[in-house]
Amino acid sequence: MNDSAFLSGVALRKSYGSLEVLKGVSFAVAPGEFVCLVGKSGCGKTTLLSILSGLEKPTEGKVSLGGKEVSSSSEDELALFRREHVGFIFQSFNLIPTLTAWENVALPLFPMNIPKQQQRKRAEDMLGRMELSHRLDHLPSALSGGEKQRVAIARALVNHPKILFADEPTGNLDSATGEAIMTILHRLNKEENVAILMVTHEADLAKTADRLVRMKDGELVQ
Numbered sequence: 037m038n039d040s041a042f043l044s045g046v047a048l049r050k051s052y053g054s055l056e057v058l059k060g061v062s063f064a065v066a067p068g069e070f071v072c073l074v075g076k077s078g079c080g081k082t083t084l085l086s087i088l089s090g091l092e093k094p095t096e097g098k099v100s101l102g103g104k105e106v107s108s109s110s111e112d113e114l115a116l117f118r119r120e121h122v123g124f125i126f127q128s129f130n131l132i133p134t135l136t137a138w139e140n141v142a143l144p145l146f147p148m149n150i151p152k153q154q155q156r157k158r159a160e161d162m163l164g165r166m167e168l169s170h171r172l173d174h175l176p177s178a179l180s181g182g183e184k185q186r187v188a189i190a191r192a193l194v195n196h197p198k199i200l201f202a203d204e205p206t207g208n209l210d211s212a213t214g215e216a217i218m219t220i221l222h223r224l225n226k227e228e229n230v231a232i233l234m235v236t237h238e239a240d241l242a243k244t245a246d247r248l249v250r251m252k253d254g255e256l257v258q
């Protein structure tokens with residue numbers, strides 16, 4: 037395993053019944069690195085992200101994240117670890133429709149012993165950095181796609197994770213809004229040194245990463 041890697045997966049295999057989705061993938065991300073993962077629909081990108089982030093267990097192989105052996109951790113340990121050290125953003129934003137923007141951002145803080153006022157303050161700070169100070173009390177239904185994704189980014193970063201997993205974060209956005217989201221991700225990567233592993237279908241966005249990794253039929257091809 038690569039010692040300088042922050043995230044590493046070794047010989048990862050994943051099968052669903054007789055369907056072999058990952059066929060022995062080894063892959064590492066260095067601290068603060070911005071990596072884009074590309075490949076055709078169904079080749080296994082989301083599956084790889086789920087396994088590397090500890091959301092799913094591999095059928096075979098090992099994952100280590102921030103010095104923790106993910107594959108041998110209990111579900112409870114993993115849930116806690118994810119909440120404290122890992123951020124996620126998704127194509128469909130995954131905001132809770134009945135919570136306001138600031139409450140969505142504060143969501144990862146709810147299970148922690150942090151007073152409500154402080155939760156709001158931290159959410160406000162993050163939303164301010166996303167230039168959404170004027171949208172704190174709006175419900176997701178009253179926000180544009182780009183605004184929703186900025187709320188989702190604020191939520192992913194409210195715990196200051198060392199790594200952000202992003203699964204097609206610009207997939208539901210028009211190209212100008214997608215580029216704006218990409219600019220924000222690059223800024224966070226540089227300013228906070230947060231590592232980013234992002235899946236995208238868009239070649240123009242992918243080529244702005246530090247490194248491009250291509251997947252084909254459950255294997256990395258370069």
Ligand SMILES: Nc1ncnc2c1ncn2[C@@H]1O[C@H](COP(=O)(O)OP(=O)(O)OP(=O)(O)O)[C@@H](O)[C@H]1O
Pocket residue numbers: 052055057075076077078079080081082083084
């Ligand atoms: N829980 C599951 N049970 C059974 N099959 C699954 C499951 N999750 C994914 N698959 C299958 O595994 C393969 C890879 O899926 P995955 O979601 O990783 O692809 P992807 O590369 O992210 O595709 P896309 O670009 O369309 O999002 C697909 O054939 C999919 O149908």
Ligand SMILES: [Mg+2]
Pocket residue numbers: 081082083203
């Ligand atoms: Mg996918």
